[in-house]
Amino acid sequence: MKNFYSLYEHNFVRVATCNFSVRLADPIANSQEIISLAGKAHEQGAALCVFPELSLSGYAIEDLRLQHVLLDSIVEAISSLCQATQTLLPVLIVGAPLIFKGAVYNCAIAIHKGKILGVIPKSYLPNYREFYEARQFASGQHIVDRQITLLGQQVPFGVDLLFSAVDYPDFVISAEICEDLWVPVPPSSYACIGGATVIANLSASNITIAKADKRLLLCQSQSARGICAYLYAAAGQGESSTDVAWDGQLSIVENGRILAQTDRFPEGQTCLIADIDLDILRQERMQVGTFHQNLSVPYDYRNIHFTLSPALVDLGLKRPVERFPFVPSDVQRLEQDCFEAYRIQVSALKQRIQAIGAKKLVIGISGGLDSTQALLVAAQVVDELQIGRESILGYTMPGFGTSFETKNNAEALMDALGIQWECLDIRPAAKQMLQDMKHPYADGQAVYDVTFENVQAGLRTDYLFRLANHHHGIVIGTGDLSELALGWCTYGVGDQMSHYNVNAGLPKTLIQHLIRWVIQSRHFSEDAGEILQRILDTEISPELIPSQDNKTLQSTEAKIGPYALQDFNLYYILRYGLKPSKVAFLAYSIWSDVNKGNWLSGFPEDKKIAYNLSEIRHWLEVFVKRFFVFSQFKRSAMPNAPKVSAGGGLSPRGDWRAPSDGNATIWIKELLENVPES
Ligand SMILES: Nc1ncnc2c1ncn2[C@@H]1O[C@H](COP(=O)(O)OP(=O)(O)OC[C@H]2O[C@@H]([n+]3cccc(C(=O)O)c3)[C@H](O)[C@@H]2O)[C@@H](O)[C@H]1O
Numbered sequence: 001m002k003n004f005y006s007l008y009e010h011n012f013v014r015v016a017t018c019n020f021s022v023r024l025a026d027p028i029a030n031s032q033e034i035i036s037l038a039g040k041a042h043e044q045g046a047a048l049c050v051f052p053e054l055s056l057s058g059y060a061i062e063d064l065r066l067q068h069v070l071l072d073s074i075v076e077a078i079s080s081l082c083q084a085t086q087t088l089l090p091v092l093i094v095g096a097p098l099i100f101k102g103a104v105y106n107c108a109i110a111i112h113k114g115k116i117l118g119v120i121p122k123s124y125l126p127n128y129r130e131f132y133e134a135r136q137f138a139s140g141q142h143i144v145d146r147q148i149t150l151l152g153q154q155v156p157f158g159v160d161l162l163f164s165a166v167d168y169p170d171f172v173i174s175a176e177i178c179e180d181l182w183v184p185v186p187p188s189s190y191a192c193i194g195g196a197t198v199i200a201n202l203s204a205s206n207i208t209i210a211k212a213d214k215r216l217l218l219c220q221s222q223s224a225r226g227i228c229a230y231l232y233a234a235a236g237q238g239e240s241s242t243d244v245a246w247d248g249q250l251s252i253v254e255n256g257r258i259l260a261q262t263d264r265f266p267e268g269q270t271c272l273i274a275d276i277d278l279d280i281l282r283q284e285r286m287q288v289g290t291f292h293q294n295l296s297v298p299y300d301y302r303n304i305h306f307t308l309s310p311a312l313v314d315l316g317l318k319r320p321v322e323r324f325p326f327v328p329s330d331v332q333r334l335e336q337d338c339f340e341a342y343r344i345q346v347s348a349l350k351q352r353i354q355a356i357g358a359k360k361l362v363i364g365i366s367g368g369l370d371s372t373q374a375l376l377v378a379a380q381v382v383d384e385l386q387i388g389r390e391s392i393l394g395y396t397m398p399g400f401g402t403s404f405e406t407k408n409n410a411e412a413l414m415d416a417l418g419i420q421w422e423c424l425d426i427r428p429a430a431k432q433m434l435q436d437m438k439h440p441y442a443d444g445q446a447v448y449d450v451t452f453e454n455v456q457a458g459l460r461t462d463y464l465f466r467l468a469n470h471h472h473g474i475v476i477g478t479g480d481l482s483e484l485a486l487g488w489c490t491y492g493v494g495d496q497m498s499h500y501n502v503n504a505g506l507p508k509t510l511i512q513h514l515i516r517w518v519i520q521s522r523h524f525s526e527d528a529g530e531i532l533q534r535i536l537d538t539e540i541s542p543e544l545i546p547s548q549d550n551k552t553l554q555s556t557e558a559k560i561g562p563y564a565l566q567d568f569n570l571y572y573i574l575r576y577g578l579k580p581s582k583v584a585f586l587a588y589s590i591w592s593d594v595n596k597g598n599w600l601s602g603f604p605e606d607k608k609i610a611y612n613l614s615e616i617r618h619w620l621e622v623f624v625k626r627f628f629v630f631s632q633f634k635r636s637a638m639p640n641a642p643k644v645s646a647g648g649g650l651s652p653r654g655d656w657r658a659p660s661d662g663n664a665t666i667w668i669k670e671l672l673e674n675v676p677e678s
Pocket residue numbers: 450453454457483487488489490491492494495541542544556630633660661
């Protein structure tokens with residue numbers, strides 16, 4: 001990799017959709033505007049620049065579309081476009097009427113570095129309500145495998161064209177024109193099946209009330225179905241006001257997600273830019289096998305090749321990247337996500353309790369985040385089942401590292417929720433076990449190794465399972481998705497095991513937020529809210545090692561990395577199979593500066609921190625080792641649990657199957673070779 005900081009090294013492509021104040025029936029003037037905008041897109045490093053329907057002539061010129069002088073002027077304008085763009089990076093896609101075999105077609109013309117790559121005609125000509133296109137144009141719907149004569153050359157012509165970058169094999173462009181998107185099966189559906197990843201829509205769509213929302217809906221839906229990027233450029237200022245008005249809507253959408261959109265009714269030139277992630281599109285198509293089962297196209301596509309060869313410089317990254325991919329910063333989205341996550345946990349546990357007729361829910365309550373979340377879910381479940389809070393049996397089980405604060409928080413929370421609880425000191429049993437094992441701790445030595453830790457975690461689990469037998473209940477598991485990803489739990493006789501785990505689908509960053517959400521939405525009493533806030537403010541620790549001077553010795557995040565970064569790494573590696581270097585680039589783009597992007601609303605100011613590239617690289621290496629090598633055997637035997645996030649699950653029966661004796665050699669090599677140390 002020549003330059004880690006260049007988006008083009010990470011299989012992103014920068015694309016642009018543009019519009020300008022069109023001059024009706026004045027192709028030369030319009031070509032000058034297009035050249036000017038193409039220059040701007042070039043300066044920003046864009047690889048593709050899409051203009052509106054009939055952008056060279058203007059759309060709303062009615063019968064002028066058939067005037068000889070206009071059609072000649074179009075050819076002249078295309079010639080000047082070719083000449084002026086010879087040294088520019090972007091592929092340009094412009095709209096113009098062109099003659100083929102005596103008929104006039106409404107066309108998208110693709111030009112790159114002075115050369116016409118091909119011409120795609122519009123398939124579906126609107127001829128209803130305010131539209132009369134069939135009066136002037138012929139439909140290109142059945143035109144395949146043809147050449148059109150343009151500037152004295154034979155140029156590929158038809159709806160069967162894909163423009164493919166030889167140096168970016170996933171960058172495959174096709175185009176359709178306005179109404180083409182409004183039919184049940186748009187031409188772009190076939191183009192995507194044929195291999196296109198980026199679809200340009202050249203549009204002239206007059207505005208009426210609420211129509212902009214429908215256009216966006218169509219773009220999102222088409223990009224989600226086609227698993228592609230969809231670039232929409234609508235004509236605006238300058239179009240004829242004879243009977244209608246125009247709003248110049250521009251949007252860039254990727255697999256259903258809006259990457260960028262402009263304010264509508266713009267003045268003068270507008271250039272909307274976003275960076276498309278070609279890896280995400282490829283991964284999604286690889287994962288969703290049904291995409292390939294849908295392989296029936298009415299014709300073979302012709303691949304027209306071009307070489308992009310972008311400068312590999314630092315252009316930044318123009319796409320929304322969430323700091324917390326599992327916890328969206330959009331307030332409404334987050335509210336909905338929290339509601340759904342909580343309801344998924346509650347409904348899954350409720351079903352299990354009802355199905356087996358369990359009388360009691362047994363939970364170890366530590367005063368940490370995970371057992372708190374599990375307890376909140378359990379409380380909601382017993383309320384809905386109307387079996388009384390006393391059917392939850394909470395056990396706080398102090399060990400050698402338990403702090404006064406966490407124990408106190410655990411007890412206060414159980415009191416506030418009105419469950420039945422007991423304190424069960426595991427230290428005598430742990431001492432006995434360590435003594436039986438001839439562990440040095442039994443001789444008074446300060447040896448706090450993994451055995452010392454796991455004896456405690458194991459005894460807690462042992463007690464919980466036997467208590468469940470004793471009280472006809474089940475043990476509710478608390479381990480979260482992040483811990484499963486990292487193998488941060490004690491296997492078997494330990495917190496890895498339970499009868500049913502409500503948290504296994506929730507990453508730590510989402511659990512933290514869910515508890516905030518439970519406080520804000522006042523699901524439980526005010527008292528409970530205050531205790532929940534104290535729990536949120538406590539440093540995350542397994543508390544398995546004794547503390548000195550009442551200071552926490554064992555910080556989880558100091559050992560396995562900040563959960564903010566590890567959840568970020570998990571999301572992109574699990575959900576999208578991205579290379580570690582790309583995950584580092586994405587993390588760098590948002591985490592390297594506290595002022596970048598949006599924070600979650602209400603996120604505590606003192607917790608807003610940045611990570612430099614060497615920290616990002618270090619924790620990603622830890623992640624990769626733990627995820628690919630160390631932790632799979634723990635996941636291979638994990639208990640039942642509901643999937644919660646579309647960002648992925650780790651159940652070996654569901655989302656993630658992997659060998660329990662794997663290695664991470666190639667991931668580590670990829671990371672270390674391609675991510676600079678600082
Ligand atoms: N691939 C594989 N297939 C089969 N067995 C494998 C294996 N890899 C290791 N092993 C064996 O597994 C054992 C190691 O695994 P394990 O016994 O789980 O122990 P281990 O993962 O080494 O230690 C547990 C860690 O989790 C932390 N913890 C525990 C409890 C709660 C929390 C929390 O904060 O939530 C954190 C604790 O601080 C400690 O660092 C060894 O005996 C090893 O030989």
